[in-house]
Structures are given as C-alpha cells and as structure tokens.
Amino acid sequence: MTALRRWLIPSLIAALGLAGCSSNEPPGERIASDKARVTKPDVPAEDFAALVSGNTDFAASMYRKISKPGENLLFSPFSVSHALAMVYAGARGNTGLEMARALHFTLPQDRLHPAVNALDLALHAHAKAKVEGGGSPPTLRVVNAAWGQKGFAFEPPFLDVLALYYGTGMYAVDFQTKSTSIREDINTWIEEQTAGRIEDLLPADLVRPDTRLLLANALYFKGAWHEPFFESGTHEAPFHTLEGGTRQVQMMSASISVPFFDGEDFEAVALPYVGKAFRMLVIVPVQGRFAQVESRLSADFLESVRAGLRDSHLALGFPRFEVKQEFPLDESLEALGMVEAFTGSADLSGMSEQAALSLSGVQHEAFISVNEWGTEAAAATAVGAVVVSAPPPYVVDRPFLFLIEDVETKSVLFLGRVVNP
Known part of the structure; x- marks a missing residue:
C-alpha cells in the first residue's frame, strides 16, 4: 500500500x-x-x-x-x-x-x-x-x-x-x-x-x-493523500459513460474517513491532502443528471456543497485518471x-x-496525474486505518466534476471534469 x-x-x-x-x-x-x-x-x-x-x-x-x-x-x-x-x-x-x-x-x-x-x-x-x-x-x-x-x-x-x-x-x-x-x-x-x-x-x-x-x-x-489508497486493491472496474455505455478503468480503493454529502441529484466527497490545508472536492451527479448539476456550478453552489459535507467512513472506489x-x-x-x-x-x-x-x-x-505513489511507511498507516466492521461502499464509477481547493480560503486552484478516465 x-x-x-x-x-x-x-x-x-x-x-x-x-x-x-x-x-x-x-x-x-x-x-x-x-x-x-x-x-x-x-x-x-x-x-x-x-x-x-x-x-x-x-x-x-x-x-x-x-x-x-x-x-x-x-x-x-x-x-x-x-x-x-x-x-x-x-x-x-x-x-x-x-x-x-x-x-x-x-x-x-x-x-x-x-x-x-x-x-x-x-x-x-x-x-x-x-x-x-x-x-x-x-x-x-x-x-x-x-x-x-x-x-x-x-x-x-x-x-x-x-x-x-x-x-x-x-x-x-x-x-x-x-x-x-x-x-x-x-x-x-x-x-x-x-x-x-x-x-x-x-x-x-x-x-x-x-x-x-x-x-x-x-x-x-x-x-499526498491524508489517508492513502491501497495499491494492492487497484483493479479493473466498469465506469459508466455519459452516453450510457461502460468502459473498464483502473479503480483504486481505500477504507477511508472523509467528508461526504449525499445530495438530491449528486454525491460529493472531499479527499484531504496531508495536513488537510488542501483537498480535492469531487462532485458526482447521479446517472442522467450530469448536465443539470454541471450547469449549477458557481460560488454559491460550491458553498452549499461544502456546507452539506459530513464526516463518513467509506469503502471508497476512485478511478485513476490523467x-x-x-x-x-x-x-x-x-x-x-x-x-x-x-x-x-x-x-x-x-x-x-x-x-x-x-x-x-x-x-x-x-x-x-492521479497514481498510487508513496512509501512502505505510508502503507502501514493505511493498514492501521482499516476498521474492523466493513464500511459502506461508495464507488465513483460515473462522470464527475473535481476541484482542488484551499480549505480555509475556499480558493479554487484547479477545476475540471472527468467523463472518460
């Protein structure tokens, strides 16, 4: 790991x-x-x-x-x-x-x-x-x-x-x-x-x-992620495209405690980096609602997403992408x-x-570029984070929006979307 x-x-x-x-x-x-x-x-x-x-x-x-x-x-x-x-x-x-x-x-x-x-x-x-x-x-x-x-x-x-x-x-x-x-x-x-x-x-x-x-x-x-993914857990998995088809992607996995929001027509998960000053905020519209959620993108919408985040423990699946x-x-x-x-x-x-x-x-x-990279010590930390009881699974297996932000100032450094990882 x-x-x-x-x-x-x-x-x-x-x-x-x-x-x-x-x-x-x-x-x-x-x-x-x-x-x-x-x-x-x-x-x-x-x-x-x-x-x-x-x-x-x-x-x-x-x-x-x-x-x-x-x-x-x-x-x-x-x-x-x-x-x-x-x-x-x-x-x-x-x-x-x-x-x-x-x-x-x-x-x-x-x-x-x-x-x-x-x-x-x-x-x-x-x-x-x-x-x-x-x-x-x-x-x-x-x-x-x-x-x-x-x-x-x-x-x-x-x-x-x-x-x-x-x-x-x-x-x-x-x-x-x-x-x-x-x-x-x-x-x-x-x-x-x-x-x-x-x-x-x-x-x-x-x-x-x-x-x-x-x-x-x-x-x-x-x-580097605050909580790492498991390199040994990366596997091929289906990703559902906007057109309704599927393609195989390299899906990473981790048992992880992160802020999560289950909205009306989207889910959102925040993945902190080491130190938690910066994080990636991922917004995943439900199937068939990508365009509608994407059209709402604004400072007010992102603030509402941040306000809805609650700490959750998940068995998270997240695709590699570049x-x-x-x-x-x-x-x-x-x-x-x-x-x-x-x-x-x-x-x-x-x-x-x-x-x-x-x-x-x-x-x-x-x-x-999103890849597994790190040291053995980080792997040991990841193993120690696994809880005894299995957390609920959440797999990002469909198109999503993402941004890299500074947590305190809410400044968006990077913004994008992945529809074809």
Whole structure:
C-alpha cells in the first residue's frame, strides 16, 4: 500500500503586441520598481471574500466556455485570474470595465491587487504549515514574471503594482530581433518552474517581433493523500459513460474517513491532502443528471456543497485518471465580454503611454496525474486505518466534476471534469 500523489501544473501567458519601433537599450537591463513586495498585507476580510467569490464565479463561467461535449477538462482558474490581474493593473477606461466584468473583479484596483497578494501569501503559508504527527505538507509554487521590450517606456505605477503585489520585476529583452530565442527562454523558465511538466507552452505565433510585453504565471502543486489508497486493491472496474455505455478503468480503493454529502441529484466527497490545508472536492451527479448539476456550478453552489459535507467512513472506489490540456483563451475571454483588450481600441495606457498596446494572445496549459505513489511507511498507516466492521461502499464509477481547493480560503486552484478516465 502506498500513498497517492497528484501533480497539477497550469501555466498562463498573456502577450501584448504593438506595431512600430523602439530604441535599443543595453542587453540584460532589468526594468524594475524600487519597491519591495508587501509581505504582511492588511486586507479587510470582506475584500478577501469578494476576491475569492469572484474568482470562483469566473472559474464557473470559463468552465462553461471551454468545456466540450464528451471530453475531459482541466484548467486553473487561479492561474488565469492571477496572470490577467497583472494585465488589469494597466487597463483603463472601457477596457478595464470589460476585464472586470469578464473576470468577476468586483473590487476597485487599489483594493483588488492587495487582496490578490494576500491570497497568494495565505496559500503559501498554508502549504508550509507544520503537519501534526509528521509527514510532508503539499508543495505549492506560484510565480510571476514579466518581460518587456528594451527601450519601451513602462509606467512607474504599473511596475510598482507588479513589485508590491505580484513579487516580480520586469526583464528587458529584444523581441524585435530575437523573438524566437526569447520564446525558447521563456518556455524553459516555465518548464523549470513546473518541474518539467509543462513544455513548450508558448506557440511560435504568440511571441513576435511586435511583442512589447509578456506576463506569465506558473502554478505547481504536489500533494499526498491524508489517508492513502491501497495499491494492492487497484483493479479493473466498469465506469459508466455519459452516453450510457461502460468502459473498464483502473479503480483504486481505500477504507477511508472523509467528508461526504449525499445530495438530491449528486454525491460529493472531499479527499484531504496531508495536513488537510488542501483537498480535492469531487462532485458526482447521479446517472442522467450530469448536465443539470454541471450547469449549477458557481460560488454559491460550491458553498452549499461544502456546507452539506459530513464526516463518513467509506469503502471508497476512485478511478485513476490523467488529463493534459492546452488551449488559447482568447475566444473564451471575448465570449465572456473581454473584447476591447484584443483590439486596436484597447486602453492599456496604465502600462505605457509611449504607444497603444493590445492583447495578442492568452495561452493556458494544465496537467494532472492521479497514481498510487508513496512509501512502505505510508502503507502501514493505511493498514492501521482499516476498521474492523466493513464500511459502506461508495464507488465513483460515473462522470464527475473535481476541484482542488484551499480549505480555509475556499480558493479554487484547479477545476475540471472527468467523463472518460
């Protein structure tokens, strides 16, 4: 018996393009604010809650735009919101209004960015918290970076926001003459930040000679179950598809104490990671009700699911699955109302007043793998968790929604569905 681990890595790049020329500066010049990151933010609880709730509603909206019939789905709404919040720092006028509506940003800029910083710091603190009884807590890494065209004048207040609330400066590069090598360098940076899980994120057409700024966010998570599955118990079992057929999958099993909710047209089970600061929340609609339950996805719906969870002891069956997806988000963001930012009418003057900027593309990639992995000691712990009397069985043998969340803040780091494990 071994502990189960998960790897989830999304990355997102927002590229801003501009036609025209700019003067050259010495290679390697670093464009940065002289301000240090705020490490002890004083953010009102209501601002924090508004940010998390808005992020969750954005996650649900984006989920509906990018999901395709009959296909699995995985993305990180946290990574998307995080990267685009940096773009939003430079948005003005109608461009800013459209971005706020599409991204569900309800706070004004002077309160939004401190709240983003507070959330980021809280997540890292939860990941580093000491685990009672020993064991390694999950690994969480959230990093931001910005690359700007040498000689292009970026507004000091914009650079201050990046430094104060996103912990990054800007690195001067020459997109005009070295766009190909710069793309390769940024792809290497993304790969390094995600432990090699995300390769070649940036397509060739996203980094061009007319690019003036690239903003990147990379998110990496790795965690072991608080109560492991039994490797020896994994077996082939039927999984009932949306179309009414069945297919054989590798079904893991465990005798486990977890929060469980038996709703009217779905069940939900929460699977904590070591330390219980993070967990996977799995929502399993009853057969024939998947679309109806999926359509209810929102911050309020997830809160009602969390409120219904009660500690239960189950003989749990859960399928192995792996999903890797990459896709541009331009059309989905435009469908959500963020239109002007991609046009010549974009007002991103908060970034620079030297010339007009517009978004040339937004690229996202995410990966998740669910496998048995661990040590003999973890197996012994799992054996000790088995109760004498047999618990009621619960097998996730049909399509389900899942999300990885921070328990205390209720922040959704990853969101997806499995209809074909």
